[in-house]
Amino acid sequence: MKTYQGKSVFGGVAVGNIKLLQNKAPKVEAGHTQDVRREKLRFEAARLKTQAKLKTLYHKTLKELGEAGAAIFEMQSMLLDDPDYLDCAYHLLEEQQMTCEYAIFQAGEYFAKLFGQMESAYLRERASDVRNVASLMAEALAGKWDRHIYTLSQPAIVVADTLTPSEAAQLDKSKVLALVTSRGSVHSHTSILARIIGVPALVGVNMDVGNVPDRALAIVDGEQGVFIVEPDEKTQDTYGRIARRERAALQGLQRLKGQKTVTAQGSRIELLANAGSLADVEAAIQNDAEGIGLFRSEFLYLNRSSYPSEEEQFAVYAQVAQKMKGKKVVIRTADLGADKQAGYFGIQPEANPALGYRGIRLSLDRTEMFRTQLRALLRASHYGNIAVLYPMIVSEQEVDRALALFAQVRKELLEQGIQIGRVEQGIMIETPAAALISDLLTPKVDFFSIGTNDLTQYTLAADRQNPRVEHLYNPGHPAVLRMIQMVVSHAHRVGKRVCICGEAAADLALTKEWVSLGVDGLSVAPPYILPVREAILKALNSPDRTVST
Ligand code: PEP
Numbered sequence: 050m051k052t053y054q055g056k057s058v059f060g061g062v063a064v065g066n067i068k069l070l071q072n073k074a075p076k077v078e079a080g081h082t083q084d085v086r087r088e089k090l091r092f093e094a095a096r097l098k099t100q101a102k103l104k105t106l107y108h109k110t111l112k113e114l115g116e117a118g119a120a121i122f123e124m125q126s127m128l129l130d131d132p133d134y135l136d137c138a139y140h141l142l143e144e145q146q147m148t149c150e151y152a153i154f155q156a157g158e159y160f161a162k163l164f165g166q167m168e169s170a171y172l173r174e175r176a177s178d179v180r181n182v183a184s185l186m187a188e189a190l191a192g193k194w195d196r197h198i199y200t201l202s203q204p205a206i207v208v209a210d211t212l213t214p215s216e217a218a219q220l221d222k223s224k225v226l227a228l229v230t231s232r233g234s235v236h237s238h239t240s241i242l243a244r245i246i247g248v249p250a251l252v253g254v255n256m257d258v259g260n261v262p263d264r265a266l267a268i269v270d271g272e273q274g275v276f277i278v279e280p281d282e283k284t285q286d287t288y289g290r291i292a293r294r295e296r297a298a299l300q301g302l303q304r305l306k307g308q309k310t311v312t313a314q315g316s317r318i319e320l321l322a323n324a325g326s327l328a329d330v331e332a333a334i335q336n337d338a339e340g341i342g343l344f345r346s347e348f349l350y351l352n353r354s355s356y357p358s359e360e361e362q363f364a365v366y367a368q369v370a371q372k373m374k375g376k377k378v379v380i381r382t383a384d385l386g387a388d389k390q391a392g393y394f395g396i397q398p399e400a401n402p403a404l405g406y407r408g409i410r411l412s413l414d415r416t417e418m419f420r421t422q423l424r425a426l427l428r429a430s431h432y433g434n435i436a437v438l439y440p441m442i443v444s445e446q447e448v449d450r451a452l453a454l455f456a457q458v459r460k461e462l463l464e465q466g467i468q469i470g471r472v473e474q475g476i477m478i479e480t481p482a483a484a485l486i487s488d489l490l491t492p493k494v495d496f497f498s499i500g501t502n503d504l505t506q507y508t509l510a511a512d513r514q515n516p517r518v519e520h521l522y523n524p525g526h527p528a529v530l531r532m533i534q535m536v537v538s539h540a541h542r543v544g545k546r547v548c549i550c551g552e553a554a555a556d557l558a559l560t561k562e563w564v565s566l567g568v569d570g571l572s573v574a575p576p577y578i579l580p581v582r583e584a585i586l587k588a589l590n591s592p593d594r595t596v597s598t
């Protein structure tokens with residue numbers, strides 16, 4: 050029996066056999082040739098084939114896991130059109146007369162090193178994307194895709210050094226019992242994936258993957274961050290009992306379907322789902338969500354070459370509204386920019402994208418794009434119960450401008466005789482500025498939705514994607530809680546509702562906190578609906594509480 054320690058990404062216990070994915074990078078020979086034309090043609094063929102592959106992976110993942118899991122392929126695909134990357138590759142092919150394989154490898158390494166030295170943690174993480182794209186191109190050249198090693202014949206604990214997004218996408222998610230990697234951070238793609246499919250997962254495990262026996266029995270303890278290979282009988286018994294208890298608990302949660310979400314003292318809390326695709330909306334219905342609290346509309350804008358049309362957006366919003374059968378559907382207007390980019394946006398690289406041209410800043414600057422989205426949303430409102438949510442607000446002026454554009458679009462539609470429903474308007478509170486002036490913002494809108502993901506990173510000055518400051522990133526920090534308390538108190542003073550829609554809404558260790566702060570709703574990823582409902586049913590509220598330091 051061997052026990053390893055890692056960082057926990059998703060809780061729960063899994064017992065099963067190991068499937069080892071040894072994704073050793075192929076050895077690339079330093080090759081040169083006189084036949085430059087042939088190598089350029091091979092490069093072009095590999096590039097196009099890889100782009101097609103990335104598109105397939107994007108759509109497969111979007112369908113299975115939603116936008117959060119799929120966005121990475123859009124980003125990788127953009128690299129293959131990047132003029133700097135292409136200049137570099139063509140220079141190596143033409144001037145240095147490298148073979149196609151060698152040029153792909155060298156160009157990949159050049160850009161990976163460049164990214165690896167960047168100050169922003171987010172950009173540093175892109176080094177692995179560049180290497181991933183280079184190895185996909187190498188596989189395209191070798192014609193390897195049709196016999197990929199990532200098929201699971203039976204349920205297994207997947208163990209790897211690291212899992213690239215394309216490898217993860219090719220796994221049959223229904224057969225993954227747990228994910229264990231020796232590298233990666235809790236914000237890496239493996240981690241996002243694990244949380245979406247809801248399996249126990251560990252990253253940064255102190256093991257040498259080469260020494261882990263394939264097919265051996267193993268245990269993953271997602272709570273304690275422990276990976277046990279070839280457990281002895283006593284350990285098997287202990288974990289067997291825990292796993293059975295967990296299965297029973299999960300089964301037991303099914304009884305909560307159809308129940309109202311009320312605290313032990315009888316306060317009603319709206320329990321909604323976050324969705325980033327139509328597949329997520331299905332999952333929300335399956336898990337008995339009381340509505341959609343955050344529909345991230347960005348997926349409609351990504352992985353394409355021009356803005357989505359009004360008709361295209363209308364079709365999606367109306368479908369969501371209809372599927373939810375009159376339950377509330379809060380659609381957030383495009384929170385583009387920062388890490389959500391497409392080539393056609395034409396946004397120059399920024400030193401601090403999280404503090405840059407994103408969210409409402411971009412929408413208020415590109416009013417045609419914004420008006421198109423508002424028209425689609427308002428038209429769809431006739432088919433259900435739609436509310437609109439504006440992201441990344443920092444000032445009263447932004448809210449005023451968004452509301453004015455909304456009113457103008459609404460008036461135009463009514464003049465055209467188009468039927469529209471009553472649409473509430475809310476804003477995301479995800480910047481300290483918005484929290485601090487929430488008393489000035491409350492009269493303007495119908496509701497607030499607190500984005501703890503960004504509110505935490507901006508309040509604590511801790512990049513949400515940087516593993517080095519992971520220990521500082523804490524939505525339960527008194528500074529964040531005080532912000533939330535202030536927002537709730539300002540909103541309640543004038544009878545407005547407050548929901549939390551960041552990841553922290555699903556953190557069961559914080560459920561009591563949210564209840565006692567008096568929030569009116571929580572919006573969580575679909576697999577968390579029933580566990581959070583159970584936690585709320587047990588939680589007592591103490592409305593006059595103040596946050597301690
Ligand atoms: C948030 O910031 O908490 C949020 C819900 O928005 P996103 O995660 O999409 O930035």
Ligand code: MG
Pocket residue numbers: 479500502503
């Ligand atoms: Mg946000």
